[in-house]
Amino acid sequence: MAEGFWQTPLGKIEVNSELARAILNKSRHLSDDTEAHTYEHSIEVQLPFLQYFKSDFKIVPIVVMEDEISVYKEVGRSIATAIKDLKQEKNTLIIASSDMTHYEPQPSAEKKDNEAIQAILELDEDKLVKKIRELNISMCGYVPATIMLTAAKLLGAKSAKLVSYQTSGDVTGDYAAVVGYAGIIVR
Secondary structure, three states, X not given: OOOOEEEEXXXXXXXXXXXXXXXXXXXXXXXXXXXXXXXXXXXXXHHHHHHHHOOOOEEOOOOOOOOOHHHHHHHHHHHHHHHHHOOOHXXXXXXXXXXXXXXXXXXXXXXXXXXXXXXXXXXXXXXXHHHHHHOOOOOOOHHHHHHHXXXXXXXXXXXXXXXXXEEOHHHHOOOOOEEEEEEEEEO
């Protein structure tokens, strides 16, 4: 989405049109498509958290579909190149939003999620995609995570830290069919 605003209960957030257009100009796989965001909730869930901590910021909302890892890496390169070209490295935060494993027993979810988390902590997008496919991990946002890892490394990221990992069972007490959640910071 290359222009406009996103509305949340905490107010409007402007799209960074300059950065969005720069990314679009660098990528042959992305297009300006407002409708693509209609049925995807991951961005709108993150925005109120950002607004709570900072009121003055702009966003470049990107939603992606599953494809080949070469496409994910090209999109990541496009994002990193656009950020560098506009000299916005110090003022840009890249967020990839995803649940981890969905609706499996706690031990299975933890085992699978651990494999995906380890790949992210190693900043290894190839390993992440390989583990997702090899272990049939139902991590819905592994594509944005892969793109983020590619872009972050090109922007100088050298490490990642797991902030927290939990499952829905930790809240509900039902460990028969959980959804995993992890918070990871890449620097």
